[in-house]
Amino acid sequence: MLRSVLAALSTPARPARRLVLYVALAMLALPAPVARADIGAWIVVDMDSGAVLDQKQARRQWYPASITKLMTAYLAFKAIREGRATLQSVVTISANAYAEPPSKMGFKPGTRISLESALKIVIVKSANDVAVAVAEAIGGSEPAFIAQMNAEARRLGMSATRFVNPHGLPDNRQVSSARDLAVLARAVWREFPQYRPYFSLPGIRVGKKTLRSANREFLLRVQGANGMKTGYICNAGLNVVVSATRGGRTVMAVILGAASGVERAAKARALIDAGFKERGGRSVDQLAGVSAKPPADGYCKRNSRPKAEELLAAFGQKTRPSSVLSFARGDLNGGGIRRSIVAAPTPTAFGSVELLAVPKRADGKTDWAKVMDAVIGPRRLAYEAVTVSTAAPRAAVAPRILEGKPLPVPGTPKPVAKPLAAAAELVSVPDVAAPVAAQQAAKPGAIFRGEPLLIAPIPPQNPRP
Template identity: 90%
Template sequence: MLALPAIPARADIGAWIVVDMDSGAVLDQKQALRQWYPASITKLMTAYVTFKAIREGRATLQSAVTISANAHAEPPSKMGFKPGTRISLESALKMVIVKSANDVAVAVAEAIGGSEPAFIGLMNAEARRLGMSATRFVNPHGLPDNRQVSSARDLAVLARAVWREFPEHRAYFNFAGIRVGKKTLRSANREFLLRVQGANGMKTGYICNSGLNVVVSATRGGRTVMAVILGAASGVERAAKARALIDAGFKDRGGRSVDQLSGVSGKPPADGYCKRNSRPKAEELMAAFARKTRSPSVLSFARGDLNGGGIRRSIVAAPAPSPSGQVGSSTVPKRADGKTDWAKVMDTVIGPRRRAYEAVPVSTAAPRTAVAPRIVAGEPVLVPGTPKPLAKPLAVAADLARVPAVAASVAQQPAKPGAIFRGEPLLIAPIPLQNPRP
């Protein structure tokens, strides 16, 4: 273990909000009304609209979802199924929520809405009905498009609606990974799920212009607390901040209702946010998020090798606290080769794993008798003002519409590595941010 040098201040996470799922009370917030790019948290609305179609009897979990040429053309993160492939809606939802598959998100949109633009209309109609005043959707997946905006507050309203209105579908957000054929696909939210007490999910997201986003929730003692975090600089920081906000949220119950907190305050970050927001070092993470432990000297009991396999009593010295009262923030764990032991860093800033990683098997074939979801007579109908999704590849800035209160800037990412993000940063850092998935 090495003593840490003084650490200069770095930029904080862009925005967040903590909400009691049942009462709707806002327990903490920072710039919760500022517009931000939701990235793949968008897929919470895709799931919400789909869950409504199931509840209304227009679809079932066994309904067939067909991968179209339009869906197949989406950039990664994707499943890569060939056009014409049919999967069940249940499998599609798991791929959208856990893998964050953009191609499957479009296929679901086409199946439920009758077309991708019609589904986007449904997304915006639901956003208006829920009172998401800072939000506008232009695609069902969250890939880069500066017209697509939301806020921490609006995403909290959406997440709360998903949680409260569709309890039968909560399990989708709790999967740490899925297994499709011989491939195992891990959720970018898995370390939060595996390490945080009572963790439920729900969805991560990343594009360069947004940084790393997440909606998380946890249930303890019959109470559920949810946090939305926008603009983290690394996967470890995102999960550590989520854990810290959730822990603090369970200690508070007051606050005005999230429904009373509305409006728009501030524009989204300028293009290239991820390039300006440096990834925190292990020293910074531990200084900021190291969890408190017991007093320096505690009694512990462990099974020993005494005669008859008795219980051996031992005194264990706990790590010394830092001046801030946080334990572990004064040292960085190292591996035998001298490099940072990121697994132990996560143990310190997020918490040790409470459950083993498990991938849920997902079928890639729809039942033979499966039929497509039913499109209600008169659909697809575009909600007035619904923007059309950009053609693939992304359109130039001159073709972009303007979002109220936000000047639309260039949606097209630079044509170089990192333009299309192909895999969200793992929580076992350090991993470059130039190559994440939404």
């Protein structure tokens, strides 16, 4: 390559061509690029048919973080459907719930709110204390509710999943996968359409507080966006389940391990847009199993946040990289090139490369609102918070607990000391869906053929805050 560039420089050429060659020569002198870790795993699914439209490591175990609360909400919705609760049922904040670390509401023990308000707070604010209160109201106790979570996961065929708490706070025993979370999200969406508006709320007002959803930029900027739930702990990175409806069709994506909120929303937009262009694919129900272990501890510390230049290069909807020449301005102090294209000071075309500028504010700093316009899309909806009452009706009563003790679930762990649970050796996730597994064996899918299944116990890991 170096010889070719030097030979080209020794021959007569137009100034523009010689400038391109000098850039190429400078790039060869730079240190080898240090690649930033890609998003860990994802899956894109048609909500109606269940067809998998795209995936990357969809069966790899991952820490679900606050996406766990989809199961908490699902069990509450089931209790309402079965007549054991209503939206006006009382949820009481216990001392156990009050002890949960943030994100939380901080309601004092004894505070009574309606189940409807509790669910909106759990979904939008992702409040851990309220999630535990809901679990205690529906299950009778937190351990009983966790047993119900695992029993429901088994019934749904979530073969890579084990729950140890109802909120998703760090505990390395609590694992799932992009595929399993897609199965859960699809069950919530299809079985309880009346509660879909809860997942599309960009913010809520509780008393004097205005609480914004971490998924609000996706909800306000992406065409047809209507859900669902975000999550974050350091060992998982930033996770999200998103959905959008266009032309009567709904596409859902699960993303695990993004490095920033903007990257998470931009990737979600890109996957959703691409998903609407696809139709076929194997059913998500046929992908039971585990393909890899969860990420090592400290995932968020190893996966640095992408710069504005990187986001614009990867997701900028106005960027059109050339097949003839793609080059980057190297950062000699930072390890060299990080992406094939970076932004120029102003939008311009260099040779056959179109570069997208990093928008700046008057003070010279990056204008992140305009970056989001470019990588997620301009806001289509105005932000509007919905008022949520914290006063439970006087005549309301607590949900009715299932009669008798819940059926024991093999391998269901008990919650341990808060805020962090000591890591214990993970027991292999039980084979939870024999009919699904048999169907998969009988009809092997081309896009997943040859992917090894991991059935050995996952080694212990030390959780970090």
